[in-house]
Amino acid sequence: MDTKTWTLIIKPKTSSFDLHLNDLWRYRDLLFMFVKRDFVAVYKQTILGPLWFIIQPILTTILFMVVFDQVAGIPTDGAPPALFYLSGLVIWNYFSSCLLKTSNTFTNNAGIFGKVYFPRLIVPLSIVISALISFGIQLGLLLVLLGYFFLFLDSQIQLNYYLFFLPILLAMVAALGLGFGIIISSLTTKYRDLVFLVSFGVQLLMYVTPVIYPLSFFSGNYKALILANPLTPIIEFFRFSILGVGDFSGWQIGYSVIFTIISLLAGILLFNKVERDFMDVI
Amino acid sequence: MSQIVIRVEGVSKRYQLGSFGTGTIKEDLNRWWANLRGKKNYYFGIDESEHNNREEEYWALKDINFEIKQGEILGIIGKNGAGKSSLLKILSRITTPTAGEIKIRGRIASLLEVGTGFHPELTGKENIFLNGAILGMTKSEIKNKLDEIIAFSGVEKHIDTPIKRYSSGMYVRLAFAVAAHLEPEILIVDEVLAVGDAEFQKKCIGKMGQIAHDGRTILFVSHNMAAVNSLCKRGLLLNKGELLLNDSMEKVVNFYLNESDKGLVAQTNFEDVNQAPGNKNARILTIRIVNKNGVACSIVSISDVFYLEIIFENYVNGNLLTSNIQLYTQSGVGVLSTANWKSAISNVDQFSGIPLKKGKYRSKVKIPANFLNEGIYFANAILLQNSSNIVAFAKEAVVFNVIDSGEMRKEYLGDWLGVIRPKLVWTTNLE
Numbered sequence: 001m002d003t004k005t006w007t008l009i010i011k012p013k014t015s016s017f018d019l020h021l022n023d024l025w026r027y028r029d030l031l032f033m034f035v036k037r038d039f040v041a042v043y044k045q046t047i048l049g050p051l052w053f054i055i056q057p058i059l060t061t062i063l064f065m066v067v068f069d070q071v072a073g074i075p076t077d078g079a080p081p082a083l084f085y086l087s088g089l090v091i092w093n094y095f096s097s098c099l100l101k102t103s104n105t106f107t108n109n110a111g112i113f114g115k116v117y118f119p120r121l122i123v124p125l126s127i128v129i130s131a132l133i134s135f136g137i138q139l140g141l142l143l144v145l146l147g148y149f150f151l152f153l154d155s156q157i158q159l160n161y162y163l164f165f166l167p168i169l170l171a172m173v174a175a176l177g178l179g180f181g182i183i184i185s186s187l188t189t190k191y192r193d194l195v196f197l198v199s200f201g202v203q204l205l206m207y208v209t210p211v212i213y214p215l216s217f218f219s220g221n222y223k224a225l226i227l228a229n230p231l232t233p234i235i236e237f238f239r240f241s242i243l244g245v246g247d248f249s250g251w252q253i254g255y256s257v258i259f260t261i262i263s264l265l266a267g268i269l270l271f272n273k274v275e276r277d278f279m280d281v282i
Numbered sequence: 283m284s285q286i287v288i289r290v291e292g293v294s295k296r297y298q299l300g301s302f303g304t305g306t307i308k309e310d311l312n313r314w315w316a317n318l319r320g321k322k323n324y325y326f327g328i329d330e331s332e333h334n335n336r337e338e339e340y341w342a343l344k345d346i347n348f349e350i351k352q353g354e355i356l357g358i359i360g361k362n363g364a365g366k367s368s369l370l371k372i373l374s375r376i377t378t379p380t381a382g383e384i385k386i387r388g389r390i391a392s393l394l395e396v397g398t399g400f401h402p403e404l405t406g407k408e409n410i411f412l413n414g415a416i417l418g419m420t421k422s423e424i425k426n427k428l429d430e431i432i433a434f435s436g437v438e439k440h441i442d443t444p445i446k447r448y449s450s451g452m453y454v455r456l457a458f459a460v461a462a463h464l465e466p467e468i469l470i471v472d473e474v475l476a477v478g479d480a481e482f483q484k485k486c487i488g489k490m491g492q493i494a495h496d497g498r499t500i501l502f503v504s505h506n507m508a509a510v511n512s513l514c515k516r517g518l519l520l521n522k523g524e525l526l527l528n529d530s531m532e533k534v535v536n537f538y539l540n541e542s543d544k545g546l547v548a549q550t551n552f553e554d555v556n557q558a559p560g561n562k563n564a565r566i567l568t569i570r571i572v573n574k575n576g577v578a579c580s581i582v583s584i585s586d587v588f589y590l591e592i593i594f595e596n597y598v599n600g601n602l603l604t605s606n607i608q609l610y611t612q613s614g615v616g617v618l619s620t621a622n623w624k625s626a627i628s629n630v631d632q633f634s635g636i637p638l639k640k641g642k643y644r645s646k647v648k649i650p651a652n653f654l655n656e657g658i659y660f661a662n663a664i665l666l667q668n669s670s671n672i673v674a675f676a677k678e679a680v681v682f683n684v685i686d687s688g689e690m691r692k693e694y695l696g697d698w699l700g701v702i703r704p705k706l707v708w709t710t711n712l713e
Contacts, residue, residue, distance in 0.1 A: 005387065006385040006386060006387055007386055007387055007388055007389070008385075008386040008390065009383060009384070009385050009386070010372065010373075010375060010378065010379065010383065010384040010385075010386070011378070011379075011383050012378055012379050012380055012381055012382070013378075026420075027415070027418070029415050029419075029420050029421040030415035030416060032421075033411055033412045033415040033416075033421075034412075036408070036412075037401050037404060037408075037412055040401075040403060040404055040408070041401060041403050041404075044403045044444070112398055112399050112416065113376070114376060114394075115376070115394045115395045115398045116374070116376075116392065116394065116395075116398050116399075116416055116417060117374055117375035117376060117392070118416060118418065276377070276378045277377045277378045279371070279376050279377045280297060280298075280377055
């Protein structure tokens with residue numbers, strides 16, 4: 001009788017770095033089932049479901065055009081304001097929905113988590129992938145608007161080869177949103193009141209992200225503050241790739257990449273630590 | 283020789299009562315700030331005992347050791363709070379043990395609930411895939427079994443309808459169909475599966491038997507003695523977090539039932555005659571419950587007859603005495619009152635309705651098999667003179683437990699309504 005071939009050993013503590021990634025791979029079908037569920041749920045539940053993804057950025061863009069362009073007169077680096085705001089919003093919306101939706105992973109899924117085991121990381125991963133759907137719709141809207149400005153208004157549109165980096169930019173936005181989201185979700189198992197802080201904090205964060213203004217508008221300490229935000233180079237880069245306006249440098253992108261990797265790793269480690277026995281606390 | 287598929291070594295689980303921190307950031311930050319300034323126990327400083335209370339520990343499991351061999355059906359029983367669900371949760375990897383180790387060989391799946399993760403907007407078929415994936419099946423595995431699952435569920439017609447339009451019965455059937463087609467090497471089943479309608483339970487129990495027949499291993503947690511007895515060969519008894527017994531299921535069940543007899547009274551003897559219930563006419567000396575072999579016992583099976591006996595002494599020649607028994611359930615519901623008046627009994631009692639000479643008498647009433655429902659009953663014993671004067675009254679003189687033999691449980695394992703459970707005559711005709 002062999003005694004060495006145990007398939008699973010349940011121990012009180014495993015190494016923080018044992019992320020059981022092979023488990024994650026074994027449950028990959030579940031990841032796509034969750035994505036499909038989110039997709040179907042959104043489309044079936046409301047008539048406005050998918051339409052909402054378009055209405056929200058359109059209305060926000062119009063609002064920004066009135067308030068920040070017309071009234072406040074904040075420049076847009078020479079780009080058409082509608083395109084300027086919408087391009088920032090598309091990225092920002094993806095980030096904020098990744099962050100907000102993953103930030104209540106534990107509290108929202110306590111029911112399932114209490115009844116069956118699967119790698120918990122599947123849930124926030126599926127959220128990040130599901131959010132790509134609304135991102136895709138909004139990106140489509142942006143492209144349509146871009147085409148309109150190019151064909152009918154004869155605006156200067158400078159689509160360039162930087163656009164090929166879009167998947168990498170997206171991956172960074174997703175990783176940032178996911179990293180912070182799971183850090184927050186891990187903390188909310190202990191601190192329930194963090195939930196209120198998060199939605200408010202995200203709102204505030206938008207104002208230190210170049211969504212409604214270009215980075216070039218600021219200088220000195222303000223600029224340093226805005227540059228500390230790892231989303232800043234990503235949005236500037238994205239704007240540059242489609243509108244030809246943007247202010248970023250290699251080291252800023254490098255900072256953003258490193259920041260992203262660290263926050264994602266920290267998030268996964270913390271999540272991994274909390275997931276093992278959060279059911280005792282919640 | 284079949285190999286060991288689960289080895290549980292010294293597993294303990296500690297829960298902290300109350301909350302770990304204070305629950306809000308504000309308080310924790312305040313505490314942290316206070317500590318920083320050297321003021322210890324900003325929040326707990328006023329009353330140190332409160333601080334201690336907050337960190338009270340509770341051991342849900344204490345040093346549990348056991349092994350399960352391949353193909354075994356192991357029953358785990360115990361009262362509420364014995365640690366059954368903690369053990370289940372650890373085995374299902376929902377939480378981790380505080381100490382100890384569990385080694386598992388083979389794929390393990392646990393069913394603490396059916397239909398976990400079902401989404402109302404998705405169709406029956408989509409939910410099969412979703413639920414199957416949550417339970418650990420791959421898409422191709424589910425695809426291979428899809429037809430089988432749909433056929434088993436009996437909801438073929440509605441399989442493309444969102445399940446929010448399903449009746450609760452259809453919902454459960456679909457959920458169970460998915461669960462039943464899981465093919466892990468080790469299956470952990472919680473007793474929640476045994477509630478629901480009779481058909482569902484029958485299917486559930488039948489499927490478990492079949493799974494075990496295929497050489498797979500099952501852990502079944504329940505406090506339904508009839509169910510564990512009919513399914514499991516070996517059993518574990520947990521009590522207050524400790525493993526009390528690991529033996530054949532029958533022995534474990536018997537031990538458990540005997541253990542749970544605290545407070546049962548098979549016999550009351552009034553040794554000091556002057557203190558015995560009664561007066562100068564007559565006194566009750568002993569009240570007892572005896573089984574069919576004439577042995578006093580506080581536990582009787584539903585499917586066995588038993589007797590309630592009153593032994594009394596008559597002190598006056600010519601007394602006309604009647605023995606009377608009243609039965610109550612544990613919750614105080616009156617079950618019956620019976621007395622040996624000539625017109626109130628179905629046989630002939632030689633001392634019923636005739637003047638008695640001095641001496642000791644033993645009156646007993648036979649309670650038929652398949653008459654009382656399972657549960658705990660109290661009996662009062664009364665002696666009546668001339669049919670109306672109470673001479674002696676012994677309140678709750680015997681307390682006994684009627685247990686389910688499983689004889690009427692071949693189809694249904696859930697709660698059985700009522701204080702009595704007779705087998706009655708049923709006829710069904712074609713109209």
